[in-house]
Amino acid sequence: MKTVMKDIDMNIKLTPRKKLFVEAAAEMFGNGSTITKDNARVAAEKAKVPFPTWFRKSCNVGYNQFKLPELDIPAFMDTPATKGYVPGMQVANPPAANEPEMVMNLIASNLDKQNLIPAPFEGFVPWGNYANLKKIIKSGMFYPVFITGLSGNGKTLMVEQLHAELNKELIRLNVTIETDEDDLLGGFRLVNGETKFVPGPVIEAMERGCTLLLDECDLGSNKLLALQPVLEGKGVFLKKVNKWITAKPGFNVMATANTKGKGSEDGRFIGTNILNEAFLERFAITIEQPYPTAAIEKKIVMGSMKKYGEVDEEFATNLVTWAEVIRKTFYDGGVDEIISTRRLDHIVKAFTIFKDKMTAIEMCVARFDDDTKESFMDLYTKVDAGVMVSEDEVSEEKKELENAF
Secondary structure (H helix, E strand, C coil): CCCCCCCCCCCCCCCHHHHHHHHHHHHHHHCCCCCHHHHHCCCCEEEEECCHHHHHHHHHHEECCCCCCCCCHCCCCCCCCCCCCCCCCCCCCCCHHHHHHHHHHCCCCCCCCCCCCCCCCCCCCCCCCHHHHHHHHHHHCCCCEEEEECCCHHHHHHHHHHHHHHHEEEEEECCCCCCCCCHHHEEEEEEEEECCCCCCCEHHHHHHHEEEEEHHHCCCCCHHHHHHHCCCCCCEEECCEEECCCCCCEEEEEEEEECHHHHHHHHCCCCCCCCCHHHEEEEEEEEEECCCCCHHHHHHHHHHHHCHHHHHHHHHHHHHHHHHHHHHHHHHHCCCCCCHHHHHHHHHHHHHHHHHHHHHHHHHHHCHHHHHHHHHHHHHHHHHHCCCCCCCHHHHHHHHHHHCC
């Protein structure tokens, strides 16, 4: 669609504040050029003046198009943004031949010298969907994956350790309800006293050809829709610097979430949101991550014990048995809380510090309500004593506690 440019009166009296803004905009985008509202906002920040409402009203020449008053100052004709520029050109950007240089002056280098390969986790045990995710990364194909599962079952750790094994870079972004387009794609920041566009984690991952991990993705809002073209394997347009970004080979996107993007019906994961169906549809596959089997989890717990330097195989066996019974009871609706694999790791670490099993367990289940804490402690005492505890007995204990109040 062709943009119709309106004629405007450019005989605008420039007060000192207005002149500061126009000079900053001319230096960044070209003397007398046509810029956007976002361009004007950046120029105002650079000039350290309020957003120029006068400019939006007096210099509008079309939809989101604003003509800068021309400055009769030769110095501006030698700046990177205006070199070779003919005053009066009706363009939204500086000339194409000079655009790369201008853009490079605007964009700040961010993570170029950092090593983004995750550190290996001593004692990590590959399990579940690890092998399948490994095949996806090794294929080199762009194939977005959505990983869902209850808290503390190793979703994020699995992705990190997979990349550690493959010696491949990973950028992890923790998503929240506040995450917006600037957090994802980048925005203007002050860098060494200059206003620069700092690329966001999405752009960094694309330009490095590494994997982007959207952690806790279901805490995000519809602002994640800014990633639609990225999730389609296409490039993305950075409108703030008028630059098109395409991903290098090897780039991929993985997301972890406690829900499937449909919200938390039972209220367990407060803050999770219903994600847009169009956003979810762009993930090629969804992987459901369960808690590990007892045999695998014992290996995980033993690995943690070796890492922290306090190995007790009987304690490891009891912890896994205890957690397994609680989980089965949780799935049947007998208890409201669960012991995650992460919490078992917390207990092992506490045992290493305090040298007492019951103290370690008690401190690590203290976040639960008193009734749940007491029932979990009683259950472990029975497991530790070698008493066979059925799921019905655990449920009955919980019911008795509930009936007492």
